[in-house]
Amino acid sequence: MKPDPNDPSLSVGVIGAGVMGRGIAQIAAAAGCRVSLSDVSEDAARDARAFASRMLLRQAEKGRITRAEAEAAVARVVLVPGLRDLADCTVVIEAVVEDLGVKQRLFAELETMVAETCVLASNTSSFSIGAIAAACARPERVAGAHFFNPVPLMKLVEVVAGERTDARVEDFLVGLVERMGHKAVRVKDVPLFLVNHAGRGYSTEALAVLDEGVATAVDIDRVMRETAGFPMGPFELFDLTGLNVSHPSLESGFHQFYAEPRMRLTPETRLRYEAGLFGRKSGAGFYRYIDGKIDRPSETPPPEKLPARVWVSQADGRGGERVAACLKAVADAVEMEAGDTPSTDALCLVTPFGVDATTAATEQGLDPRRTLAVDTLYALDRRVTLMATPVTEAAVREAGHGLFAAAGLPVTLIADSPGFVAQRILAAVVNIACAIAQQRISTPDEIDEAVRIGRGYPQGPLSLGDELGAERILAILDAMQRLTGDPRYRASPWLRRRVQLGVSLKTPDLAP
Numbered sequence: 001m002k003p004d005p006n007d008p009s010l011s012v013g014v015i016g017a018g019v020m021g022r023g024i025a026q027i028a029a030a031a032g033c034r035v036s037l038s039d040v041s042e043d044a045a046r047d048a049r050a051f052a053s054r055m056l057l058r059q060a061e062k063g064r065i066t067r068a069e070a071e072a073a074v075a076r077v078v079l080v081p082g083l084r085d086l087a088d089c090t091v092v093i094e095a096v097v098e099d100l101g102v103k104q105r106l107f108a109e110l111e112t113m114v115a116e117t118c119v120l121a122s123n124t125s126s127f128s129i130g131a132i133a134a135a136c137a138r139p140e141r142v143a144g145a146h147f148f149n150p151v152p153l154m155k156l157v158e159v160v161a162g163e164r165t166d167a168r169v170e171d172f173l174v175g176l177v178e179r180m181g182h183k184a185v186r187v188k189d190v191p192l193f194l195v196n197h198a199g200r201g202y203s204t205e206a207l208a209v210l211d212e213g214v215a216t217a218v219d220i221d222r223v224m225r226e227t228a229g230f231p232m233g234p235f236e237l238f239d240l241t242g243l244n245v246s247h248p249s250l251e252s253g254f255h256q257f258y259a260e261p262r263m264r265l266t267p268e269t270r271l272r273y274e275a276g277l278f279g280r281k282s283g284a285g286f287y288r289y290i291d292g293k294i295d296r297p298s299e300t301p302p303p304e305k306l307p308a309r310v311w312v313s314q315a316d317g318r319g320g321e322r323v324a325a326c327l328k329a330v331a332d333a334v335e336m337e338a339g340d341t342p343s344t345d346a347l348c349l350v351t352p353f354g355v356d357a358t359t360a361a362t363e364q365g366l367d368p369r370r371t372l373a374v375d376t377l378y379a380l381d382r383r384v385t386l387m388a389t390p391v392t393e394a395a396v397r398e399a400g401h402g403l404f405a406a407a408g409l410p411v412t413l414i415a416d417s418p419g420f421v422a423q424r425i426l427a428a429v430v431n432i433a434c435a436i437a438q439q440r441i442s443t444p445d446e447i448d449e450a451v452r453i454g455r456g457y458p459q460g461p462l463s464l465g466d467e468l469g470a471e472r473i474l475a476i477l478d479a480m481q482r483l484t485g486d487p488r489y490r491a492s493p494w495l496r497r498r499v500q501l502g503v504s505l506k507t508p509d510l511a512p
Contacts, residue, residue: 012033033179037078142165156185170186198447206233215412243278346370375421382409383412384404423476
């Protein structure tokens with residue numbers, strides 16, 4: 001018999017009273033479910049119920065629910081000492097330690113104590129649902145319900161069907177999640193599921209940029225926040241999550257994907273992990289923390305020096321237009337040269353995509369000592385990223401910095417790199433999302449919505465690729481792979497085909 005997720009008498013068992021378990025108990029009770037909360041530690045269970053009670057009553061104080069509704073929800077959360085007390089539950093959600101052996105033993109024991117119709121769900125973020133279910137006599141009733149922290153605020157749950165999960169179990173969990181007021185996304189049982197998989201582009205490419213000495217962690221974060229509009233830079237995010245959590249997860253994902261180059265790490269996180277530099281929780285990570293607050297380094301004051309003459313390449317028409325529009329503010333202070341070639345003492349500005357400043361300068365026949373590259377992936381209205389060649393003269397770098405600072409913009413100066421900071425990271429984000437779509441891990445629409453909600457991105461990665469221009473993203477990836485020879489930059493067939501066809505990255509394939 002298929003359980004009804006909207007049954008008023010539905011009973012939810014929650015095993016594990018940590019930060020995830022107490023959050024799941026809170027939203028289940030708020031949705032009208034009876035909740036049986038169990039933990040091996042009675043103190044942890046009591047603390048979890050007290051926490052859920054405070055949160056529910058706080059919602060009443062803020063007017064989101066009535067006092068009577070809050071008190072009724074609190075009354076629906078009951079502490080139970082052991083698994084036998086979950087016998088009458090409609091569904092049991094496990095939120096214990098991330099240890100596969102522990103979860104397998106728990107599920108094998110649990111299924112002998114609950115009704116045959118009871119659905120068993122794991123909140124795991126690391127392990128295959130199929131592997132957990134393999135310990136059960138009836139694996140078809142086991143599925144994943146991966147909530148995100150903090151559960152009441154992160155309105156997303158990945159519902160994961162294992163190889164042997166009954167479709168009715170998946171449907172039930174989707175309905176239950178929606179009853180709890182969250183968005184349910186159906187996801188294949190693959191390593192990292194969907195959201196954590198999609199997030200690898202943001203984190204691993206940022207690490208590669210740092211490892212290559214292209215920019216500092218602080219500068220990378222500034223570019224991604226201020227230019228690309230992300231709520232947090234990748235290294236701020238590492239510090240918030242904690243490398244004691246992030247580093248093992250990054251390594252595990254890399255190995256679970258059989259050393260997929262797109263998932264490849266650099267030594268940076270391991271070195272910091274071993275040194276105990278976890279981030280906010282340890283007081284230091286990529287940033288220092290004073291009384292729990294991030295201590296952001298101040299930017300160096302820009303030089304006042306301006307170039308006498310500036311020539312802007314028109315090799316990329318849109319890029320040249322964006323630079324010219326930005327520099328209208330200083331048109332009275334410098335001479336803007338026109339023509340196909342610059343004078344012998346002009347500052348040369350190029351606007352490449354995917355290639356480095358050296359390649360752009362040499363291919364266009366420019367003097368690399370007088371050349372700076374400008375990232376024009378986005379309009380130049382929030383922050384400007386300038387890239388120097390290895391031989392760009394110091395005076396030229398300073399003049400370029402001063403030029404854009406005089407136009408009223410903060411400037412990030414980086415070392416030569418195939419692709420700028422934002423180009424590299426965003427191309428990786430879009431490319432991995434395309435690979436996820438290609439693997440049918442979820443639908444294009446759900447990929448976008450899940451990543452937007454679960455990662456806090458300004459928009460879904462496939463929509464982002466469409467907005468920036470899928471052909472532009474493909475050009476960046478192809479140029480980077482050509483220059484570096486690194487397979488991490490190989491373009492997903494999903495991306496390449498849609499560029500060739502001139503259609504949206506969200507255009508689905510026909511089901512095989």
